[in-house]
Amino acid sequence: MPKDKFLGGLLPSGFSELSCLSRYQSVIYRKPSPHKPSSYLISKLRSYEALHKRCGPYTEPYNRTLNQLKPGRVIANNGCKYVVHLWMSHSGLGNRLLSLASSFLYAVLTKRVLLIDQGHNMNSLLCEPFPETTWVLPSDFPIKNQFNSFDKKSPNCYGNMLTNKTINTSMDKSLPSFMYLNLIYDYDEYDKHFFCDKDQGFVKKVPWLILRSDQYFIPSLFLIPSFEKQLTKLFPKTGAVFHHLGRYLFHPTNRVWGLVTRYYQAYLAKSDERIGIQIRDFGSTNLPFQSMKDHIIRYYLPHLAVNDTIFNRVKDSSDLTNPLTYMMDRILDCSLKENLLPKVVSNPQDSVFNPPKNPKTKAVLITSLNSWYYEEIRNTYWQNPTSTGELISVYQPSHEEFQQIGNPTHDIKALAEIYLLSLMDVLVTSPWSTFGYVAQGLGALKPWVLNNPHKEMNLDLPCHRARSMEPCFHFPPFYDCEAKTESDTGARIPYVGHCEDTSWGLKLF
Ligand code: GDP
Numbered sequence: 001m002p003k004d005k006f007l008g009g010l011l012p013s014g015f016s017e018l019s020c021l022s023r024y025q026s027v028i029y030r031k032p033s034p035h036k037p038s039s040y041l042i043s044k045l046r047s048y049e050a051l052h053k054r055c056g057p058y059t060e061p062y063n064r065t066l067n068q069l070k071p072g073r074v075i076a077n078n079g080c081k082y083v084v085h086l087w088m089s090h091s092g093l094g095n096r097l098l099s100l101a102s103s104f105l106y107a108v109l110t111k112r113v114l115l116i117d118q119g120h121n122m123n124s125l126l127c128e129p130f131p132e133t134t135w136v137l138p139s140d141f142p143i144k145n146q147f148n149s150f151d152k153k154s155p156n157c158y159g160n161m162l163t164n165k166t167i168n169t170s171m172d173k174s175l176p177s178f179m180y181l182n183l184i185y186d187y188d189e190y191d192k193h194f195f196c197d198k199d200q201g202f203v204k205k206v207p208w209l210i211l212r213s214d215q216y217f218i219p220s221l222f223l224i225p226s227f228e229k230q231l232t233k234l235f236p237k238t239g240a241v242f243h244h245l246g247r248y249l250f251h252p253t254n255r256v257w258g259l260v261t262r263y264y265q266a267y268l269a270k271s272d273e274r275i276g277i278q279i280r281d282f283g284s285t286n287l288p289f290q291s292m293k294d295h296i297i298r299y300y301l302p303h304l305a306v307n308d309t310i311f312n313r314v315k316d317s318s319d320l321t322n323p324l325t326y327m328m329d330r331i332l333d334c335s336l337k338e339n340l341l342p343k344v345v346s347n348p349q350d351s352v353f354n355p356p357k358n359p360k361t362k363a364v365l366i367t368s369l370n371s372w373y374y375e376e377i378r379n380t381y382w383q384n385p386t387s388t389g390e391l392i393s394v395y396q397p398s399h400e401e402f403q404q405i406g407n408p409t410h411d412i413k414a415l416a417e418i419y420l421l422s423l424m425d426v427l428v429t430s431p432w433s434t435f436g437y438v439a440q441g442l443g444a445l446k447p448w449v450l451n452n453p454h455k456e457m458n459l460d461l462p463c464h465r466a467r468s469m470e471p472c473f474h475f476p477p478f479y480d481c482e483a484k485t486e487s488d489t490g491a492r493i494p495y496v497g498h499c500e501d502t503s504w505g506l507k508l509f
Contacts, residue, residue, distance in 0.1 A: 004032065009042040010248050012049055012131050020127035022257040026247075029264060029423050033247070033444050035240040040233045045248065048108050049130050055080035055113045056133035068177045068207050069142045075175045075207060083112045084137055086147055086212040088184055090405055093125075093414045094434030098216035098471050099183075101245040105218055106211075108234075109227050110204055117147060124408050125415050127251040143178065143210075150180040150210060152191060157182050158203070159191030169202035178208035183217055185475040195220045196481035200227075216242070216437070216471040219496050219506040223489055238495040238508045239468035242441035250442070252415055259397075259416035264423060267395045271363035275340055276424035277377075278447075279368035280433035281327055328376055330450045331428065334463035338448055340426055341392065344384035356389035364394045365424060367417045367435075371399040418442070428463065431501035437471035445469055449501055464500060468509045472499035476506040 005024040006013060017024050055061045061080040068075055085103040087096055100116065107114040115137040116122060128134055137144070152159055157180045161167045167174040181203075182191045193199045195217075203209065218241055222231050235241045252260060268274050335341035341364070366374040378394035386392060397417055404410040418435060421427060422443035429436030429447040440447045448463045480487035490498040490506055499505035 007033070007247055008036045009039075010037045010045070010244060012046065014131045019254075020251050021254055022260070023127060023251040025257070025261075026251075029261070030443070031425075033243070035237055035243055035444060037244050038234060038236055041235065041244060044108055044234060051080075051111065052113050052130045052135070053133045055082075056130075057115065057136070057138045065207050066142060073177060075177055075205075077205070077207075081110070081112045081204075081207050081209075083107050083110075083114055083209045083211055084141075085114060085116045086150070086210060087117065087122075088212060088214040091214040092403055092435065093411055093418070094436075094438050095214040096122075097246070097250060097418075097438050098242070098434050099213040101242060101249060102213060102215065102217045102221075103211055104249060105241070105245060106221065109221065109230060110200075112209070117144070121408050121411075123253070125253060125256060125411055126249075127253055129249045129251065147210070150182075150212065152182045152186075152188055154180055156180045156210075157191070158194060158199075159188055162190040162193060163188075167202075169199060172205065175205055177206070178210060179203070179206050181209055181211040181213075183211060183213035183215060185214060187475075189479070192477035192479055193481070195224060195477050195479070197224055197226050198481065200224060215475060216434070216473050217476070218242070219470075219473045219508050220476050220489065222496050222508065223492060228493075239470055240444070241508055242437075242471055243444050243469060246438065246442045250438075252419055256412050256415050256419070259412065260419045260423075263395075263397055263416070263420060267393070268363045268365060268420070268423070271361045271393065273360070273362045273426070274365065274424045275335075275362060275426045275428070276365045276367070276421040276439065277331060277335075277373075277428045278421055278430055278433065278436040278439060279327060279331065279366065279373050280430035280435060281368070281370070327430075327450070328373060330462040331373065331377075332380075334428060334448055334450060337462060338465075340428065340448070342386040342388040342390050344380055345387045355385075360388070360390045362390055362392050364392060365420060366394060366396040367421060368396065369400050369402060371396060374399070432472075432474070434471065440466070440469045441471060443469075466500055468507065470508040472502055472505040472507045474499075474502055474505045476504075 005027050007027065011023065015023055061078060064078050065080050065082065067073060083103055083106060085100055104114050114135060116135050117137045123136065150157065154160060155166070156176070156178065159182055161179070167176070181194055183194065194203065221227050222238070232238065235244065336343055341362070364377065366377065368374065374394060374396035381392035381394060397420065398413045400410055400413065414435070418439045419442065421436070421439035422445070424443065424445070427436070427440055427443065427445045427447035429440060429449050431449055431451070436447065446466045446469050449466050450463045451461055476489055478486050478489055490496065495509050496506055497509055499507040
């Protein structure tokens with residue numbers, strides 16, 4: 001067993017190792033993190049674990065706080081308060097993990113206990129992160145049957161209560177026993193008041209917060225003055241927040257871990273270098289795509305025989321705006337320009353006869369919902385020698401074809417692939433993709449992000465290097481709580497700025 005299986009004090013001791021092998025074994029597969037957790041973060045996590053153990057499901061304080069949900073009860077602070085994290089039913093795994101990390105940090109900051117509603121069978125994906133307790137909301141939670149009806153129009157929704165003035169945030173008399181916080185991408189202006197200091201002064205007194213989100217909302221927590229000081233003490237390196245939270249919270253179950261370790265050992269471990277390419281083809285852009293013919297002419301025709309299938313596909317192709325081809329161009333341009341992958345030689349005969357004695361090996365791990373990119377890249381490096389003599393092997397664990405909501409096996413493969421990407425030495429990721437964000441954060445990797453075809457990006461470059469490994473908060477509020485007007489929240493403090501892949505998003509640097 002390696003020395004630092006507790007990740008510099010980030011992980012608690014005392015768990016049974018066999019019940020969740022990934023927790024203490026991940027260190028075998030990863031390079032040591034260059035980012036050490038602060039001693040303040042470590043002490044806060046230990047205090048949080050003690051709080052969770054004391055107030056967790058079925059403890060005496062939990063049962064007492066549950067009673068407050070009964071009609072007519074006086075709301076009293078009995079030392080335990082909760083945030084119940086609800087899943088967005090149609091969210092992918094990346095969004096779910098990022099929003100869960102955000103709720104957890106909010107819980108730590110506000111001394112609440114985080115419980116998760118098991119909407120998506122999270123226990124087949126992740127181990128329990130807190131010792132001697134559970135983060136799973138009990139199935140007999142009294143208002144559980146209302147969860148599906150909670151939305152921004154619900155009478156219990158904080159934003160809606162503000163709009164309809166059914167609460168007075170300066171008077172404790174109107175304090176509800178629970179409130180629904182709507183922090184999903186289409187939340188409205190009043191929901192966004194959650195990110196104002198004054199509102200937090202009221203929200204903190206409510207014993208039960210039911211929070212639904214699909215966003216990484218941590219950058220906006222840094223903009224709340226009463227949280228900022230504590231946050232910068234917890235995370236002196238503001239660009240490594242998700243890195244620590246993700247490594248602390250997300251430990252794949254033994255089933256997922258088996259997929260990760262078997263794949264890594266069978267295909268990736270022996271190579272000199274490992275490159276992850278995460279391809280999320282959102283398939284909707286407003287730019288004219290490069291023609292398939294252009295692409296093939298540039299990359300393939302010099303090497304193809306006239307009877308080759310690709311050659312024939314090009315010849316017969318009437319599809320000149322193929323999005324797959326457009327992305328493919330960007331991936332290859334980026335990999336070559338940034339020296340991640342070598343060029344293939346135009347005259348293969350030369351190097352076939354002069355192979356280097358000890359060629360360097362590079363493994364490329366492709367993740368994508370379809371297998372087209374994998375086949376194209378693999379064929380390129382199979383059918384042609386490289387100019388450097390390096391041997392390039394290309395792998396793709398699965399191609400699920402489409403996103404499958406609520407299919408546990410699909411989620412298990414997705415988590416295994418996110419985790420495998422995080423074990424690579426270098427990452428190329430797709431813009432806007434939370435799937436890639438989780439991998440880069442867990443792996444402490446600043447990825448090369450493929451430039452999206454959206455008009456605000458620099459279209460001359462196929463990709464750009466992310467300035468930090470942090471995820472992007474795609475739909476942050478733009479509200480100045482003091483001035484009560486719209487303002488640029490990305491221009492307020494130096495380490496919260498706009499994302500490289502989404503100009504309106506917010507990101508920690
Ligand atoms: P985002 O939509 O790219 O932000 O990422 P999400 O993870 O939130 O949602 C996409 C979902 O589609 C994933 O959770 C997977 O279920 C599926 N998916 C997307 N790309 C891949 C992939 O490369 N491999 C696998 N196994 N699933 C993927």
